[in-house]
Amino acid sequence: MxxxxxxxxxxxxxxxxxxxxxxxxxxxxxAEPANEKKDTGEPVEPDMHEFMEYVFQPTYKRLKRAMAAEPADRNAWKTIKTDSLILAEGGNLLLLHDPGKNRTEWDAHSVQVRKAGGQLYKSAKAKDFKAAQMHYQSMLKNCNACHQQFADGKHQLKP
Missing domain, CATH: 1.20.5 (Single alpha-helices involved in coiled-coils or other helix-helix interfaces)
Known part of the structure; x- marks a missing residue:
């Protein structure tokens, strides 16, 4: 051949x-059986005060300083992008926590934190300080509304 x-x-x-x-x-x-539950995550720190103190508080404080004036350089914008993204993703983490009551409202606040933080992140990527300020204010307003409802009005945030 x-x-x-x-x-x-x-x-x-x-x-x-x-x-x-x-x-x-x-x-x-x-294929995974339809009735088998996927691991959807669980909080590492179930105590909300501890979670807020170590995840949200330092991030908010850095972001507050960064948002005090229009960023002058790439590093200042990077700080805003970093912290806004952490807070936006923090909204997803809040969905893992059990508020004990008013789950629907808790989830709505969590989604709004994610949404406003995400919009702030996108504004910072675009270096649009006016839009960033608007989304920053919106995020804080929602944080404060959640604190009003779930923390008896304590821990109100200031821009």
């Missing part, structure tokens, strides 16, 4: 075996 024909047959055979093996290995992966 001609060498070229043997090479072509060998290549086709190798390709066919590869396709069969790939198909068999992908079809052998079993």
């Amino acid at each position: 001609n060498l070229n024909i043997r090479l072509i047959i060998s290549a086709c055979f190798t390709l066919l075996v590869g396709i069969i093996l790939a198909f068999n290995s992908s079809s052998s992966v079993q």
Whole structure:
């Protein structure tokens, strides 16, 4: 048999075996049962006061200083981007916590923190200080509304 024909047959055979093996290995992966619960996360620190003190408070304090005046350079904008993103993602973390009562309102406040923090982050990425100030104020207003409802009005934040 001609060498070229043997090479072509060998290549086709190798390709066919590869396709069969790939198909068999992908079809052998079993789908996750629909009734099996996925690990959706859980708080590392369930005490809300501790969580706020060590996650939100230092971030808010840095952001407050950074938002006091329009950023003069990339590093100042980076501080705003960093802290606003941490606070926005913190809104997601709040959803993991159990407020004990008024879950619907708790979740709504958490989503609003995420939303306003995310908008602040995007404004900082665009270096739009006017929009950043607006979203910063919106985020703090929501934080304070949540503190009013869930912390008996304590821990009100100032811009």
